[in-house]
């Protein structure tokens with residue numbers, strides 16, 4: 001009963017937050033406003049010296065002592081700055097910009113990714129909720145907190161698709177699937193905008209596909225794959241109005257993106273029609289020398305501006321060499337003007353000039369901390385993914401008996417805010433031990449042992465005490481964490497198992513023989529084959545943020561049922577990586593026989609597939625109906641399915657729709673996500689869920705990157721994961 005009431009609360013929890021939302025603080029672009037902006041930009045450009053133009057393309061990091069930078073701003077030689085993390089500092093530079101000849105306002109940018117003050121779970125966890133509106137609320141809250149210090153641009157959202165959990169930055173994205181990631185990309189842009197920040201969709205493009213999973217490494221991506229898989233989330237961000245796009249560090253097909261005219265100008269600016277500004281990543285223009293495509297900084301500047309980089313982040317190549325390059329005739333003034341035009345256009349669009357057409361930027365008021373916490377808790381709650389739950393080990397109820405909570409991570413208040421301004425007071429964060437202690441049945445015993453010397457299990461603490469504690473209990477809740485510094489930028493891994501001595505602890509505890517509910521904090525999919533065999537239940541908690549451990553306790557005791565689904569495949573072993581659900585068929589589909597696709601030493605299937613995630617209840621899918629057996633190329637297919645909660649608890653389910661084109665001019669993925677809906681059902685309740693798929697949603701790209709719509713037969717699969725087995729079909733006619 002307690003569950004039922006709280007479950008209803010879960011479905012309505014967002015309504016009150018609307019009261020804290022404000023109308024969009026950004027001017028709404030119209031044709032008239034855009035025309036006025038272009039006229040103002042032209043007028044301003046006409047007044048600018050070459051040095052002032054180059055200044056608008058210079059984007060250094062805040063440095064100390066700051067007097068030289070203040071002076072440079074006054075001279076019009078700096079147009080944007082990153083990492084200004086204090087309101088007083090922002091003000092100093094704003095004043096300097098106002099004291100410059102042309103008084104052009106500055107961009108102030110920061111990595112406000114998943115936290116500013118209150119830490120939200122990390123973006124991969126947002127994707128695990130399968131509720132883009134939660135990511136929108138999260139980014140609005142983060143944006144509003146950040147905007148209070150005067151920052152006007154966030155280096156987010158990161159929308160890189162990745163099928164490679166060795167790459168540490170999967171934590172910042174929305175996983176492996178372009179459809180899911182596009183929904184989150186747009187939602188994150190909308191949320192930041194509501195929060196008063198402009199956005200930088202990053203890293204265009206292919207940064208998530210480095211060979212070997214090594215950060216910064218090159219990617220090989222065919223045109224077809226580029227447009228089918230990697231570009232859609234950028235397109236979604238552009239459609240949602242992102243003002244800026246950040247280029248990626250790496251090479252794609254041998255050419256660094258920072259010097260890649262085909263990708264930045266041909267694809268991003270011309271084909272996708274992006275007319276905002278394109279910035280380099282940190283020092284990436286300078287690093288063209290390391291890539292071996294420029295002999296020195298001067299040549300790096302030429303190549304980058306020609307490729308389509310408008311803003312040189314911390315590279316010093318533009319500021320030191322562009323003007324000379326223009327004077328020597330190596331860089332045409334038209335390339336400088338085009339870049340400056342984009343920078344000024346964005347500044348006008350953001351409402352930074354006092355005479356911005358469409359209105360001056362308004363910063364929405366800070367959200368009350370309680371409201372931010374409430375949103376952070378709600379996001380965390382829905383992000384946990386229950387991968388396994390033998391014998392209904394979870395939730396912990398009074399009938400579970402004595403509970404042994406084991407693991408120093410249960411005392412952790414680490415919110416994994418690896419990006420964001422430093423020096424702010426850390427918010428109060430409840431530990432899992434306290435949160436669970438406050439929720440366990442009043443006649444029930446909760447025993448606790450740290451077991452490790454640190455929260456990430458790098459070394460043992462009192463291991464024997466941990467084992468004794470397990471022996472004295474009926475059920476063990478073991479909390480383990482991927483090494484806290486093992487996710488994020490520059491932390492690729494080759495081993496995807498538990499770090500430190502956590503595996504040894506699990507082995508020892510498994511021998512005790514009590515059912516183990518493993519709670520695992522991680523920034524990426526791990527290879528958990530051995531781990532999974534030793535535990536009765538496995539809950540992926542990601543890095544849950546400031547309110548995360550409280551949310552975790554709520555879910556562990558069943559106040560809320562887990563409802564997350566994997567946005568990325570969990571492999572059986574590292575050798576399967578890269579891995580995703582949307583594989584192409586092969587000439588020899590796997591049968592287990594030697595001469596079929598697969599491995600001699602591993603199953604071909606993942607340990608836990610994309611889209612997988614259990615609840616404390618069960619759902620039955622039936623009654624799949626497809627509106628018509630055939631549709632035209634301009635038509636739409638309506639698909640409906642009934643879902644019933646067949647258990648005795650309430651719960652939420654993510655209903656997923658996949659299609660497969662059976663015969664086409666190129667092999668098409670065996671499944672592609674084309675729709676999803678998260679619904680809540682009370683015990684016994686049944687709901688019909690409807691999807692509409694346009695024939696045009698089934699377009700793919702050929703070797704030249706051209707969109708192709710081929711008529712033919714499509715299979716449809718509906719269910720609660722990418723291995724959904726309720727199947728139907730329809731055909732797209734030639735007409």
Ligand code: BGC
Nearest residue numbers: 082111155202203281282489
């Ligand atoms: C990262 C970007 C980040 C930038 C500024 C780079 O190293 O790749 O994602 O926005 O630094 O901090």
